[in-house]
Amino acid sequence: MLHFPASASPGGRATDAPTGRNLRLLPKAHLHLHFTGSMRSDTLIELADKYGVHLPEALSSGEPPRLRATDERGWFRFQRLYDIARSCLREPEDIQRLVREAAEEDVRDGSRWLEIQVDPTSYAPRLGGLIPALEIILDAVDRAARDTGLGMRVLVAANRMKHPLDARTLARLAVRYADRGVVGFGLSNDERRGFARDFDRAFAIAREGGLLAAPHGGELAGPSSVRDCLDDLRAARVGHGVRAAEDPRLLRRLADRQVTCEVCPASNVALGVYDKAEDVPLRALFEAGVPMALGADDPLLFGARLADQYELARRSHGFTDAELAELARQSIRGSAAPTPVRDGLIAEIDAWLAAA
Template sequence: MTLAIPKVELHCHIEGAAPPALVRRLAARHGVDVSRLFDEAGDYAWADFTSFIHAYDGAAAVFRTSEDYALLAETYLTASAAEGVIYTEVFVSPDHARRTGIPYADYIGGLIDGMRRAEAAHGIVGRLIPLIERHFGPETAVEAAKTAVDHLVPEVVGFGMAGDERMFAVADFAPAFRIAHEAGLPLTCHAGEILGADSVRAALDALPLRRVGHGVRAAEDPALVRRLADEGIVLECCPGSNVALKVFPSFAAHPFAALRAAGVPVTLNADDPPFFWTSMGREYQIARDHLGQSEADLMAITATAVEAAFCDEATKARLRARLSTGAFPSA
């Protein structure tokens, strides 16, 4: 049973949140061959980080219309609301929209429509963070940043980078981040997931970040942990994803509790939920059952996520009010 604690998510890739059943349904509608995308059990088939990226791109390729994306957002937010999620920021990709062939305005417009439908029905609030896909390269990143800035709407609240952190230097992407930063978008960047503490340090040195996606391997360097705590850099932690991808061999080896004890602001997130057999409800359950977090700790983690959210102050005030009154769905 899902813990009856309000939950706030800051790190979820929207295409990576697509349930296999929805992907199969849309693949049939659009004539896309996804026969190699799933294993015999019907789950996404992947074996390591590289094959995960390929599987993710394969799932993303079935979304072809604005209504497809609306259905994706509505489906994910509805499922999240049933587990007590009151707010979620999802990562969107101008690169994926371009590769699919849908105009970016239609892409985010569909997602916003789906989010509004979920909010009207279930009270969950959704916002968007456009991303650079690191493995597509620095030049493509600049174009992605320009696309994001050219299509600013109230639901777009930040900018970041995901993808294969083993490719290119993070400093190579500084021009793209500068475009977003100068447009007033707060910044996040994946680092310290597949690579170690030096990846986190490089991201902090190159970019004016407020949050780091994952960042958990900063725990390998005590000086870097102190820096994160001193500068109040928020980590978007995804324990279920980390163990599924073998970043850590077990939850017992995960540094979430140690980072929090050291004063680093940490949050809980589902990342790419069906790929990693998780959800926001499961992430909070993992934190309680395996990471030593009490229900009071989990409430405090949700409060940290509210303050770290990239949304406007009026939305944060609504979320704080829901935390204080307990006005959230419970399962």
């Protein structure tokens, strides 16, 4: 179970640290946030009551559930909780609420750019089909971006537990909506299952359509899963990627190619990838020159949002404000934000660091 730093509140919200600048004021990009997993706990409880869905105590207590997904049974429990939560998103207004609240949480944590990850096939049965589901999601993202001022885009993700042909369908759909806010294509779920190369054609479709390739790898599986993302899927970013720290040659390769790893420290501890926050290899990746974008993954289940990840780097790994600013710059550089937006955000980061 994750133990939050001393300066974090019981709800997993980072507070001002007495020994450094306010991390909520540090401009940053958020590149690893799953759709259902971004939900507020109280929102889930309200929606479950609305639709008569029974929530297990792990989802209704308001506290992050105890999870350990490094074995098949633990991963199944994690997926079951996720599926129950997803079943409470049934109407367009539920989608709009989730996206608006996710944007509000990100803005509160200093995010200036969010790429939220979603598999629209999960919502299609209740929203009128695959295309209507994606259009409802994109409309919600567009509205939330206007209302909150947050730069917000979508990364469509295939499920590696499903057939690769399904992934090709999703890749074509993602390319079709590139002008509506889809910027990338991912591959999620248990990377211990199947082979990345089975999805190579789907990623080729996405890349040829101008989308960024960002599959999961190097979380539940070791360095080989990161290499597969690079070799078979030509990843520009890797979701998680922390297990690359076990292979110095792979670290050099990631650094040389400047492949950004979307590192989610609180998630890594909550799922049992590492026993405690100090074990997450943030320092190893940082000092090897591997770009990182800290992410919250699934705050609904892990209890920690974006600013908490930076707080963890400060408290558990001794990152200075200058180093935290560099992590924020790396998140901006790894994003799909247009160049003028990137330049402006990096200037804001420099101003945060220059402030007394």
